[in-house]
Amino acid sequence: MITGFAHAYGDNIDTDRIIPGKYTKTLDISQLASHVLEDLDPDFRTRMQKGDIIVGGNNFGCGSSREQAPVAIKAAGVSAVIARFFARIFYRNAINIGLPLLEIPKHDIETGHELEINLAEGTVLNKTTGKLHRAAPLPQVMMDILAEGGLVNYLQKHGDYKL
Template sequence: MSTINTKIEAKAHVYGDHIDTDRIIPGKYTKTLDLSTLANHVLEDLDPNFNKIVQQGDILVAGINFGCGSSREQAPLALKQSGVSVVIAEDFARIFFRNAINIGLPVLEIGKHNIQKGAELSIDLKNGKVTDLSANKTYAATKLPDIMIAILKEGGLVNYLKKNGTYTL
């Protein structure tokens, strides 16, 4: 059963460059396993109102080096739990990128963009396209390999491995 849609339309929340994992979820909240606590504090040091304005399915857009810093898996988990359906950036810290895929949060690299806060975006994960419906502009994203799309469709790596019989407890 697919847990993500490969076609997403939603509003953009746009932030800048070098947003590290401490800005995504402050370290003082990473000692909990309660995902709602993580969601309540996601991006609070960058945008104190984010958890109040983000809607289920919204899209996070950033510049370069998104997710730099520590390798904490709580950063993509907090974003996903808050309702973010996909993160788009010019590029990602590699460990954040892999952690996001592993927990079932789609991430796309689109290079230099001019997406504005509040823009309505249409995302085609399978074909690697991001269309800014507000500006009538389409960006080519780095296409995700089929295996990553399959992992995302299952909601993350563990679910994917369970479904394919290669993971047992």
């Protein structure tokens, strides 16, 4: 179970809005985290509490295949991202680094709503409104990747890979 407060945004939030390109030259993950969403929502980092949840509209994570976007979100302490639809490269990059995602095409979640996510069931309970949202549950292999903290950890534990 994941619980946290929603920070809701609209459609077509691209990777440049998630982490501006000028910060992508660093390998310092805390530096990435300190700039997450700063061009879209300059107050996000001061309002956000560890465990909170980002909520998007359609096509969240579109644009470049910038892997730093989900890394910055996770490093900032965000526990999950919900959207009506994710850009596929962002979706895959997020799963690869262990950031849980759920697609809920017709959600009405707003900033400040308290959410409770059950990844195994693919449900999001909006504790503020009492509404239960259903998403397609993640395939077991993706749940396993998330449980291991990302694809590299999963492969090191379950594959013949030594990284």
